[in-house]
Amino acid sequence: QVQLVESGGGVVQPGRYLRLSCAASGFTFSNYAMHWVRQAPGKGLEWVAVISYDGSHRYYAGSAEGRFTISRDNSKNTLYLQMNILGINDTAMYYCARGAVVVDGTPHWHGLDVWGQGTTVTVSS
Amino acid sequence: EVVMTQSPATLSVSPGGRATLSCRASQSVNNNLAWYQQKPGQAPRLLIYGASTRATGIPARFSGSGSGTEFTLSIISLQSEDFAVYYCQQYNDWLRTFGQGTKVEVK
Numbered sequence: 216q217v218q219l220v221e222s223g224g225g226v227v228q229p230g231r232y233l234r235l236s237c238a239a240s241g242f243t244f245s246n247y248a249m250h251w252v253r254q255a256p257g258k259g260l261e262w263v264a265v266i267s268y269d270g271s272h273r274y275y276a277g278s279a280e281g282r283f284t285i286s287r288d289n290s291k292n293t294l295y296l297q298m299n300i301l302g303i304n305d306t307a308m309y310y311c312a313r314g315a316v317v318v319d320g321t322p323h324w325h326g327l328d329v330w331g332q333g334t335t336v337t338v339s340s
Numbered sequence: 341e342v343v344m345t346q347s348p349a350t351l352s353v354s355p356g357g358r359a360t361l362s363c364r365a366s367q368s369v370n371n372n373l374a375w376y377q378q379k380p381g382q383a384p385r386l387l388i389y390g391a392s393t394r395a396t397g398i399p400a401r402f403s404g405s406g407s408g409t410e411f412t413l414s415i416i417s418l419q420s421e422d423f424a425v426y427y428c429q430q431y432n433d434w435l436r437t438f439g440q441g442t443k444v445e446v447k
Contacts, residue, residue, distance in 0.1 A: 250436065252384075252438075259425075259427065259438060259439075259440045259441040260376070260378070260384060260427050260429075260438045260441070261438065262429070262435065262436045262437055262438055265434065265436065274434040274435060275435075276435060277341065310383055310384075324372070324389065324431050325386075325389050325390075325395070326374035326376075326386040326388070326389035326395060326429075326431075327374070327376070327384070327386060327429070328386045328389075328395060328396075330383035330384055330385070331383065332383055333383060
């Protein structure tokens with residue numbers, strides 16, 4: 216069964232840091248780009264970051280650039296999001312999602328077709 | 341950054357009716373557009389990619405169209421489970437921006 220399970224969320228004070236994890240199973244993790252998407256309470260979806268299948272390319276939304284780092288360990292089938300200097304506006308549900316699949320070296324995008332259940336991050340003093 | 345604008349913010353439709361949702365990009369995204377459905381307390385679900393290709397298991401009452409900067413998601417014969425929030429997302433640019441969402445509610 217194809218599955219993504221996030222963990223690592225919690226309550227953290229402003230200015231502190233947190234690392235989220237996303238454990239993948241049921242598919243060849245190393246063939247897929249992976250994304251983080253967040254959703255503040257009562258708000259819409261905000262794309263946060265993407266990492267290529269081999270970790271060689273990473274891109275961030277402006278709100279994450281310079282503070283967040285996306286990474287992956289293909290030997291552990293796990294995606295990470297290191298979040299530093301957290302602010303109140305970072306309070307959200309954080310989802311990991313599966314992106315483009317690489318076939319013979321060429322990425323094929325079919326949307327974010329698998330999502331985790333999310334992990335909640337609350338930044339509060 | 342490509343800005344995605346969805347309209348309307350809320351759409352009131354009777355069960356069995358038709359819903360037409362719009363999504364506009366601030367610059368051309370070709371046909372690199374996806375649609376998602378999200379229900380309260382759930383993760384989003386992929387409906388459409390490539391502007392018009394239904395994802396696996398998505399009923400035929402959902403259809404997508406458009407290219408460039410103007411896109412439409414149509415839902416015919418609305419079922420009770422279709423009342424939800426719908427988001428578009430472009431993937432023409434590495435910064436994969438979402439629209440702000442359209443809520444489809446019961447009229």
